[in-house]
Amino acid sequence: SDPSFPEGVERFLFDPFGQSPDPVPKFRRVASWADLTAILLPRPADPPPPVDEALLARTVDRMLLVLGMGKTRSLSRVPGAANNQVFRVQTARGSVFLKRYFSDPADPRDRLRAEFAFSRFAWSRGLRCLPDPLDCDSSQGLGLFEFIEGERVEPGGVTDGMVSQALDFFLELNRHRSAPQALALPEASEACLSIDYHLACAERRLGRLLAVEPASEVDRQALEWVRGELRPAWEKAAESIRSKASVSFGNLGERLEASQRALSPSDFGFHNALVAEDGRLRFVDFEYAGWDDPAKTVCDFFCQPAVPVPRELMGLFMGRMWE
DSSP, rough: OTTEEEEEEEEEEEEETSSSSSSSSEEEEEEEEEEEEHSSOOOOOOOOOOOOOOHHHHHHHHHHHTTTTTSSSSSEEOTTTTSSEEEEHHHTTTEEEEEOOOOBBBBBBOHHHHHHHHHHHHHHHTOSSSOEEEEEETTTEEEEOOOOOEEEOOOOOOOOOOOOOHHHHHHHTTTTSSSSHTTOOOOOOOOSSSHHHHHHHHHHHHHHTTTTTOOHHHHHHHHHIIIIIIIHHHHHHHHHHHHHHHHHOOTTTOOOOOGGGOOOOOOOOGGGEEETTTSSSSEEETTTEEEEOHHHHHHHHHOOSSOOOOOHHHHHHHHTTTT
């Protein structure tokens, strides 16, 4: 900010908890070293390594043997996965679902451990609206689950009854939150356990949008909108949040007490649900699950764009959430 600093040099402010005043003239705020690295040293995503299906089948056979399910009869890819590689494994006793978890040295999160621990806890407490976690091999990054026959929920197809089923899942899960097995579960990925963390999470995501290199006219228009409308709107909202929260709560960095946290499926919504053959919902994908602010669970549920939840159902969701 020195007046003699040369113009034309991009200035970055490292502010992981959004503690500097808003707005910050001339500076581009970043909330993590990873975000700064992505801006300064962008690289294309690495393609997933090729799968040696014969070797994979032999590894799975060892897991099936422990489960008493015989050997693999066939192994077929299941379409639609994002980061992970997923397969339908046909055995003499039916199908199971195989998940080969994404791994990247730049991302230390243990998705297998998070999903398996969460799923085993839920099943141990009698919840059956998620696949049965059968076995895992952490050395190979593999998880075996019950195969759910079902259909995806289509955009525009969310009903009051579906929202009630999602709430039943969340509430039943948290009725057992004091169990030792629950207390041993990790914090959720991107857990927001203070107001500062909520603000920093939004800052990080805005930073990623600002770092996008436009490859088309649509990209360029989107980036102009992010810079011209989204960023100013966010900075105004963040300033208002900090001002009001400082009066109400004082220390914005103070973490929620354990009694105020909730077990969250994270990435919670109908994009991660199937309508099973019995007409009931089954929820899937708990790689980011764990302890979090229940307010973030609401955000996860209503802000995901793939299968939007009608906003008029927010009252139903919020009204029952604190049962």
